[in-house]
Amino acid sequence: MLIKMWLNGEPIRDHMDADMLLLDFVRRHGALSVKRGCETANCGLCTVLLEGKPVLSCSILAAKAEGKHVVTLEGVQKEAEEFGTFLANQGAEQCGFCNPGFIMNILAMEKELKDPTEEEINEYLAGNLCRCSGFVGQLRSIQAYLKHKQEVRAHEAE
Amino acid sequence: MKQNDITSNYKYVHQPVQKKDAMALVTGQAVYVNDIASKESLIVKVLRSPHAHALIQKIQTESAKKIPGIACVLTYEDVPQKRFTMAGQTYPEPSPYDRLILDSRVRFVGDAVAIVAGSNEKAVDKALAKIKVKYKVLEPLLDFRNAKDHTILVHPEDNWRSLSQVGADNKRNLCASDSDGMGDVDEVLANCKYVVEETYHTLANQQAMMETFRTYTYLDAYGRLNVVSSTQVPFHVRRILANALDISKSKIRVSKPRIGGGFGAKQTVVAEVYPAIVTWITGKPAKMLYSRYESQICSSPRHEMEIKVRVGADEDGVIKGVDMYTLSNTGAFGEHGPTTVGLSGHKAISLYGKLEAYRFDYDVVYTNVMSAGAYRGYGATQGIFALESAVNELADKMHMDPVKLREQNMVREGQIMPSYYGERTNSCALDRCLTRAKEMMNWDEKFPRKKMENGKVRGVGIAMAMQGSGISNVDVGSVTIKLNDEGFYSLSLGAADMGTGCDTILAQIAAEELECPLENIAVKGVDTDVSPYDSGSYASSTTYITGQAVIKACVKLKNQMMEFGADKLGLSVEQVSIDGKCVYNEDNPEEYITISDISYAAECGCNTAMQVTASHSSPVSPPPYMVGMAEVEVDCETGQVELLDYVAVVDCGTTINPNLTRVQTEGGLVQGIGMALYENIQYTEAGQMMNNSFMQYKLPTRQDIGKIRVEFEESYEATGPYGAKSIGEIVINTPSPAIADAVYRATGLRFRELPITAEKIAMGLLEKA
Numbered sequence: 059m060l061i062k063m064w065l066n067g068e069p070i071r072d073h074m075d076a077d078m079l080l081l082d083f084v085r086r087h088g089a090l091s092v093k094r095g096c097e098t099a100n101c102g103l104c105t106v107l108l109e110g111k112p113v114l115s116c117s118i119l120a121a122k123a124e125g126k127h128v129v130t131l132e133g134v135q136k137e138a139e140e141f142g143t144f145l146a147n148q149g150a151e152q153c154g155f156c157n158p159g160f161i162m163n164i165l166a167m168e169k170e171l172k173d174p175t176e177e178e179i180n181e182y183l184a185g186n187l188c189r190c191s192g193f194v195g196q197l198r199s200i201q202a203y204l205k206h207k208q209e210v211r212a213h214e215a216e
Numbered sequence: 217m218k219q220n221d222i223t224s225n226y227k228y229v230h231q232p233v234q235k236k237d238a239m240a241l242v243t244g245q246a247v248y249v250n251d252i253a254s255k256e257s258l259i260v261k262v263l264r265s266p267h268a269h270a271l272i273q274k275i276q277t278e279s280a281k282k283i284p285g286i287a288c289v290l291t292y293e294d295v296p297q298k299r300f301t302m303a304g305q306t307y308p309e310p311s312p313y314d315r316l317i318l319d320s321r322v323r324f325v326g327d328a329v330a331i332v333a334g335s336n337e338k339a340v341d342k343a344l345a346k347i348k349v350k351y352k353v354l355e356p357l358l359d360f361r362n363a364k365d366h367t368i369l370v371h372p373e374d375n376w377r378s379l380s381q382v383g384a385d386n387k388r389n390l391c392a393s394d395s396d397g398m399g400d401v402d403e404v405l406a407n408c409k410y411v412v413e414e415t416y417h418t419l420a421n422q423q424a425m426m427e428t429f430r431t432y433t434y435l436d437a438y439g440r441l442n443v444v445s446s447t448q449v450p451f452h453v454r455r456i457l458a459n460a461l462d463i464s465k466s467k468i469r470v471s472k473p474r475i476g477g478g479f480g481a482k483q484t485v486v487a488e489v490y491p492a493i494v495t496w497i498t499g500k501p502a503k504m505l506y507s508r509y510e511s512q513i514c515s516s517p518r519h520e521m522e523i524k525v526r527v528g529a530d531e532d533g534v535i536k537g538v539d540m541y542t543l544s545n546t547g548a549f550g551e552h553g554p555t556t557v558g559l560s561g562h563k564a565i566s567l568y569g570k571l572e573a574y575r576f577d578y579d580v581v582y583t584n585v586m587s588a589g590a591y592r593g594y595g596a597t598q599g600i601f602a603l604e605s606a607v608n609e610l611a612d613k614m615h616m617d618p619v620k621l622r623e624q625n626m627v628r629e630g631q632i633m634p635s636y637y638g639e640r641t642n643s644c645a646l647d648r649c650l651t652r653a654k655e656m657m658n659w660d661e662k663f664p665r666k667k668m669e670n671g672k673v674r675g676v677g678i679a680m681a682m683q684g685s686g687i688s689n690v691d692v693g694s695v696t697i698k699l700n701d702e703g704f705y706s707l708s709l710g711a712a713d714m715g716t717g718c719d720t721i722l723a724q725i726a727a728e729e730l731e732c733p734l735e736n737i738a739v740k741g742v743d744t745d746v747s748p749y750d751s752g753s754y755a756s757s758t759t760y761i762t763g764q765a766v767i768k769a770c771v772k773l774k775n776q777m778m779e780f781g782a783d784k785l786g787l788s789v790e791q792v793s794i795d796g797k798c799v800y801n802e803d804n805p806e807e808y809i810t811i812s813d814i815s816y817a818a819e820c821g822c823n824t825a826m827q828v829t830a831s832h833s834s835p836v837s838p839p840p841y842m843v844g845m846a847e848v849e850v851d852c853e854t855g856q857v858e859l860l861d862y863v864a865v866v867d868c869g870t871t872i873n874p875n876l877t878r879v880q881t882e883g884g885l886v887q888g889i890g891m892a893l894y895e896n897i898q899y900t901e902a903g904q905m906m907n908n909s910f911m912q913y914k915l916p917t918r919q920d921i922g923k924i925r926v927e928f929e930e931s932y933e934a935t936g937p938y939g940a941k942s943i944g945e946i947v948i949n950t951p952s953p954a955i956a957d958a959v960y961r962a963t964g965l966r967f968r969e970l971p972i973t974a975e976k977i978a979m980g981l982l983e984k985a
Contacts, residue, residue, distance in 0.1 A: 075338075090251040091244025093476075095426045096508040100910035103426060131244035142242025146234045149875035152883070153715020154241025155426040155476030161242065180918045187910070189425050189477055190715055192886035193918035195879045 063123045065089060066133030076121060080106065080113075083120035084130055091131040091158040095187065102186035105159035105166075106130045112166040114185075131158040137165055144203040150195030152188075160186045164200060173208070176201070228727040228734055229938045232875035235720045236739060237474065237713075247474040249446050250505055253432035258287050258333040258502040260491045261340045263347055264514060265322035265329050268356035268584040268903030269368070272320045272349060275330065280346040285339035287498050289347065290331040292318040295493060296462035299375055302485040302516075303551040303589070304449030304456070306690050306751055308379035310554040312391060314371050317460055317489045322351075323370055323548035324586050325904045326514035333494040333502055356584035356903045360520065360545035363389045363581035370548060370582035382554035391546045392554035392580040396561065398634045399573025401526075404537035408528025412609045415524045416602035417969040418952070419897040420517040420545070421890075423591050424915055427476020428511040429487035433494070434501035436469070441496055443470045448482045448712045449752030450742045456485045457492050471743040475714035479887070480590035482714065483754045484516040484551050512908045516589025519556050519580075520545040520897070523602035527610055535610070535625040538565050538603065542578040544595075549587035553580040556590065559684075560599030566636040566839070567603070567646075567680050569627035574635050584903055590754060592884065593948045596683055597891070604679040604953035605968065608960070617663060618678050618957065619654055626650065626680060627841075629931070637688070639836050643931035643941065645867035646680065646841035652929055653678075653843040653865040662847060664961040674849045674860070675962030681844065681949035684837035685933075685942035686757030692833045693762030694748035697726065697769045699777065699818065699826035700738075703811035705730060709741035710750025711762045716944065717876040718758040722766050724872055725937050729770035731796025732811075748829045756840075756942030759872055761832055763937030768830035780824060781809045784817060838933045840941040842866040844885070844950025848958040855978030857893060857959060859922040864950065866926065869933040869941035877943050881926045884947025890916045891948070892955040893971050 059076050062069070065087055074083060081104045084092050094116055095103035104115040107129040108122075131138050138161050145151045145161075160183070167174065167182045174182065179200055180193075188196060240247055277289040295317040303311035318328055330347050334340040357368040371386040378384040383393035405411055431445040441463075447453050450470040458465040475482065491502040506515070526539040542560045546553030561576030591597075611618035627633060629644040654660070657676060665675045686693075696708040707726050713719040723737040730737075741747055750762060774794050781799025782792045785807060793802045800808035809817075818826040847861040864885055871877040894914040898906045907913040932939035952970055960966050965980040 090246040093248075093427070095428075096910045098508070098909045098911045101426065135243055138243045139239065142239060145242055146238035147232075147875075149232070149235060149717065149873070149879045151235065151238050151241045152717075152879060153426065153475060153477040154237070155248065155715075157242050158244035161244075184917045184919045187426065187915055187917065189423075189479070189887070189915065190883045191879050192882035192884070192924065193921060194882040194886075194924050195875075197918070 059121065061120060061124055063125065064127040066129055074120060078120045079116060080118045080120045080123055081115035084115060084128060089130040089132050093155055093158060095156065100187065102163060103156050103159040105162045107162060107166060112163050131162060134165060141203050144199040145196065148195040148199045150191045150199055152190030156186065156188045160188065226728060228724040229872055230870060230874065231724065232873060233720065233724060233734060235717045236723060237719065248427060248476055249430045249432050249444055249473060250503070252444065252473055253503045254434065254501045256501055257432060258335060258494060258498065258500050259337050259340050260331060260333045260494050260502050260504040261344060262328045262490055263330040263332065263344050265325060265327040267322060267351055267353050268325050268358065269354040270322050270351040271354065272322065272329065273352050274350040276348040277330065280332065280343035283339050283343045283346065285335040286343045287333045287335065287500060288494060289343060290318065290493065292316065292320045298462050299377060300456060300459035301551060302456060304452035304483040304485060304752055304754070307455060310380045310382050311552060312384050312550040313377040313379065314549050317493055324584050326586060327548065331490050331494065333498065358584055358899065358903050360543065360581050360583045361522065363583050364579055370584060384554065389582045390579060391550040391582055392557060393578065395577040397575035401537045401539045401573040401575040404573040405526055405528040405539065408536055409531040410610060410614050411526060411528040412606050412613060413526045414606055414609060414968055415522060416605055417522045418520065418598045418601055419970055420520040420588055421591060421895050421897065422512055422517045422913060423479035423481035425477030425479055425481055428508055429506040429515065430504060431488045431491050432503040433491040435495060435499055441468045441492060443468060443488060443492060445470060445472060445488050446475050446482060447472050448478045448714050448754055450712060450744050451710065451749055452752055453485055453488055454744050457488055460489045461493060461496055469745045472712050475712065478714035479592045480594065480754060481516055483752065484589040486515050508910065509908050512913060513905050514586055516551055516587060518591035519553065519588040519595065519598065521560060521598040523560060523599060525602050525606040527603065527606045529610055529614065533614060533616055533621055533624050534570050535568050536570065536572045538568065538571060538574045540565065540576050540599070540603065542599065544578065544580040545583055545588065546580050547583055547585045547587040551587050551589045553588065556595035559595035562636055563596035563682055563684065564599035564603035566633040567627055567682055568625050569631045570625050576635065585899065586905065592887065592945050594945060597949050600679065600681050600949045601952040605956055608677065608953065608957040609966065619650065619659055622650060622680060641839065643838055643869055643933035644841055645929040645931040648929040649841060649843040649865040649867055652927060653845050653863050656863045656925060656927065657845040657847065659845065668849070672849050672851050673962040674847060675958045676845060676847045677954040677957030677961060678843065678845050679950040679953035681842050681946050682839040683756055683942060683946035684839055685760035685936065686834055686837050687755045688837040689833065689835055691751045691755060691757045691761050692831055693750050693757065693765040694829060694831040695722065695762065695765045695769050696748045696827060696829040697773050699773065699815050701815055703815050704736045704738060706738045706740060708747050709739060709762065710747040711758045712742050712753040714753060716880065717873065718753060721759055721872050721876065722762060725763050725766045726770055729767055730774065756945045759940050760936045760942050761834060763940060765830050765832035767937055768832055769828050772828040772830055776824065776826065776828060777811065777814055780818065781814055784809050834935060836935060838935060838941050840866065840868040840943060840946045842946055842950060844954045846951065846954040846958040848955060848962055850959060850962045850977065852963065852981055855974035855981065857972065857974060857977065859889060859955065861923045862951065864926050865929055866947065867929050867931050868943040869931055869936055870939035871928055871930065872938065872940050878926055880943045881947045882924055885924055885951055886916050886921055888948040888951030889921060891970060892952040896971050896973065
C-alpha cells in the first residue's frame with residue numbers, strides 16, 4: 059500500500075506492506091535511533107511522537123500514521139543534546155540503547171506536566187525500562203534539567 | 217592509608233568526567249550492530265525445538281528452500297560435527313566442549329533445530345513454518361536435584377570433551393565437581409553452641425540487557441569472515457567461531473561497535489554462530505537479531521543454584537565454621553558451569569575472618585533446560601544470598617543484632633583469606649562500610665521492626681558482599697598507545713566497553729599518566745586484527761587489569777619520548793624530564809622540545825615508532841567489599857513489599873570516575889532488587905519456560921525501587937591503577953539476602969527461595985495465621 063506521512067518534518071511517500079509496524083517503517087527511512095527492546099510493548103525503547111503524543115512504535119501500524127506527523131530523536135537533536143547533557147553529567151546514559159525512547163518520553167512529559175513531582179515523573183516514565191542505570195541517575199538528571207529549564211524560563215520572563 | 221590524601225592531586229583520575237561516547241548515545245546516533253549492518257544482509261533466524269529432549273529422526277527442508285528469497289536452510293547435516301563451547305573464556309576453557317552449531321539431539325525447549333537465511337523477514341518466517349521435523353521425543357531430565365548419575369543422560373555422545381580438570385563426566389551428567397576446605401568443619405561445628413543448617417535456592421535470572429543478542433557478518437576483500445558483534449569478548453569470539461565452523465583462526469576478524477548492555481550475557485557466544493555459518497556458506501552478508509522471546513528462552517542466564525549451608529558460632533558470637541554444598545544447574549550445555557560455582561563458596565565464605573574450619577563442595581549438573589552462563593556476580597550472588605541469609609538466621613537464633621554479629625566476625629584488612637586462594641586482603645574498608653551504612657540507615661532505631669498505624673509493618677535487613685578484581689593469573693589486559701601529529705595520542709584497547717564507560721575510564725588513566733587533556737586521548741576498540749589482546753570485559757577486570765596495562769604503556773611511551781627528546785636536545789636521557797607538554801633539560805628548563813615537535817620529528821627520517829604496547833596480568837584478585845541495608849514495608853493483607861530505602865556503602869578502592877562508579881552501583885542494586893522481589897523463572901512440566909517476555913518476566917521499573925542511597929568508603933589497593941579495585945559485579949550481591957531478612961524481620965516469614973513475591977508472602981501469612 060501507499061503511505062504518506064511526515065517524518066521529522068520531511069514528507070514521505072512509500073509503498074509498504076499493510077502490516078508494517080511504525081518502528082520498522084521509520085527505521086527504514088533512516089530514523090535509526092528508534093530501537094526495539096521487546097515485542098510486547100513493555101520497554102519504551104521505541105517511543106516516538108505521533109502528532110505530538112508519545113506512542114510505542116512497535117505496537118502501532120505504520121498505516122496509522124497516514125497523513126500524520128511522526129517525530130523521532132533525529133527530529134529533535136537540539137533538545138536531545140540539551141537534556142542529554144544532563145544525563146551524561148550523571149553518567150546515567152550508560153549503554154545508551156534505551157536513551158532515544160526515554161528522551162522522547164521526557165520531551166513529551168515536559169509538554170504535558172508542569173513542574174512534576176518525583177512521583178509524577180516516575181509514573182509518567184514507568185514504561186521506559188533501563189537495565190543499566192537503576193533509574194536513580196536518570197531521575198537526578200531529569201530533576202536537574204527541569205530545574206534548569208525553570209530557571210531559563212524565569213530568566214526570560216524578567 | 218587514607219584515600220583522600222592521595223587522590224586530591226589528580227586531574228583526570230577520581231573525576232566525574234562525561235563518557236567520551238555520551239553525546240552520540242544521547243542523540244541516538246547509529247552506533248549499534250543493527251544500525252551499521254548492511255541493508256543487503258540476509259536475515260537469519262533459527263527454528264527452535266518444541267521438545268525438552270528429542271532426537272531428530274527426519275528433517276525436510278525442500279519446500280522451505282523453494283520459497284522466493286531464501287538463501288539457505290541448514291540442518292545438523294550441513295554443519296561441522298566438532299564440539300566446542302560458546303563460553304567466552306581464556307583457552308583452554310574450563311567449560312566443556314559440548315556444543316554443535318546444530319545437533320541431531322535437541323536438549324531443551326528452544327534448542328536450535330535449523331537455520332534459515334533469506335533476503336527478507338517474511339520469506340524467512342514462511343520458510344521456518346515449512347520445515348518439517350520428525351522427532352523421537354525422549355523423556356527430559358528436568359529436576360536438577362536428581363540429575364547427577366541419572367539414567368537419562370543429557371550428553372551421552374562420545375565426542376563430548378572437557379579440556380580442563382574440573383571434575384566433569386558427561387556419563388554422570390556432571391559438568392564439574394570438586395571440594396575444598398580447611399580444618400575439620402564437622403568437629404568445629406559440633407563444638408559450636410549455635411548452628412544454622414538451611415538450604416537456599418536461587419533461579420536462572422536473565423540479564424535482560426536492553427539490546428538483545430545480535431551479530432552481523434560479511435566476507436571482506438580478502439575472503440575473511442568479518443564479524444561485527446554485540447559482545448564483551450571479541451577475542452574469544454574469534455576463537456570460538458573458528459572452532460564452531462572448523463576453520464582457521466586466521467580467517468576471522470571480530471569487531472564490536474557500541475554495545476547495548478551485557479551484564480555477562482554477552483560473555484557467551486549466543487548469536488554469533490548462526491550468521492557466521494550463513495555468511496561462510498553463502499558468501500553473503502548476514503545478520504541475526506535475537507528477539508526478546510529468544511533472549512528469554514534460549515540464551516545464557518544465571519546458574520540456578522541450591523546451596524546447603526551450615527554455619528556455627530560459639531557462645532561469644534565468634535563464627536567458627538562454615539560448610540557449604542552448592543548444586544548448580546548448568547542446563548543443557550556447560551557454559552561457565554565449572555567456574556561460576558566456585559565463586560558461590562569462595563566469595564561468600566571469605567567474608568568471615570575468624571573461621572577455624574570451612575568446607576565447600578559442589579556439583580554442577582546437566583539438565584534439559586536452557587543453558588546457563590555468566591551473569592554479573594557469577595555465582596558469588598547465589599552464594600552470598602545463601603551464606604548471608606544463614607548468618608542472619610544465626611544472629612536471630614542467638615538473639616543478637618545481625619550487624620553486631622558481623623562487626624565481630626567480618627574479614628579485616630591485612631588478614632589472609634584461606635577460602636580465597638590464601639590471598640591477603642591488603643585493602644579492605646568493609647568495617648568502615650558497615651559503620652557508615654548503619655549510620656545512614658539509622659539501624660539501631662529501626663531494627664528489627666516497626667508497626668505502622670496503617671497496619672503495615674516495616675523491617676530492616678543487612679548483608680555484606682565481596683567479589684574479585686579480574687581472574688588472577690589468567691586475565692590479560694593490553695593496550696597500545698601511539699603518539700600522533702601535534703602530540704595527541706591514540707589509545708587502542710582490546711577491552712570491550714559495553715556501556716559501562718571503560719573506554720573513558722581507561723582514557724582518564726592515560727590522560728593522568730601523560731599529563732595531557734582528556735580530549736588528546738582518542739580511544740579505539742575493539743578490532744581483533746589491530747587491537748592488542750585482551751581477555752575481554754568480564755570478571756570485574758577492566759579497570760583493575762586493563763587500567764594497569766594503560767599505566768605500563770604510558771610509562772613506556774614517556775620513556776621513549778624522553779629518549780627521543782634527549783637525543784634531539786643533544787642530552788643524555790638521564791638529564792631530561794617530561795611533563796605533559798615537553799621534554800626538557802632538568803638543569804635548564806628553558807631547553808626543551810615540545811611533545812608536538814617530537815610527534816612531527818618522529819614522522820620524518822625516523823627509525824623509532826612512537827608507539828608501545830603493554831600487557832598486564834595480576835597474580836592476585838583483590839576483592840572490593842560492600843554492605844547493603846534494606847528497609848521494607850510489608851502490607852500484611854496483600855503481601856505487597858514496598859522497598860522504602862536501600863543503603864549501600866562500597867569499598868572499590870579508588871573510584872576512577874565517581875559518576876560511573878555510582879551508576880554501576882545503583883544499576884547493580886536494582887538488578888539485585890529485581891532478583892530478590894520480582895524476576896521469576898517458571899517451567900511447565902514439559903520443560904517450557906513460561907517467563908518468556910517482559911510481560912511475564914518482571915524487571916523492576918522506576919516505580920518499584922524506592923529510595924536508593926550509595927556512598928563509598930575508599931581503601932587503596934596498591935596493585936590496582938591509582939589504588940582502584942573493581943565495581944561492576946559486587947553491587948548485585950547484597951539486595952537478595954538483605955531484603956529477605958528485612959521481610960523476615962517485618963513478617964516473621966523466612967524466605968530461602970527467590971523471588972520473594974507478594975503472593976508468597978500473602979500465602980505465608982495466611983498459613984501462619
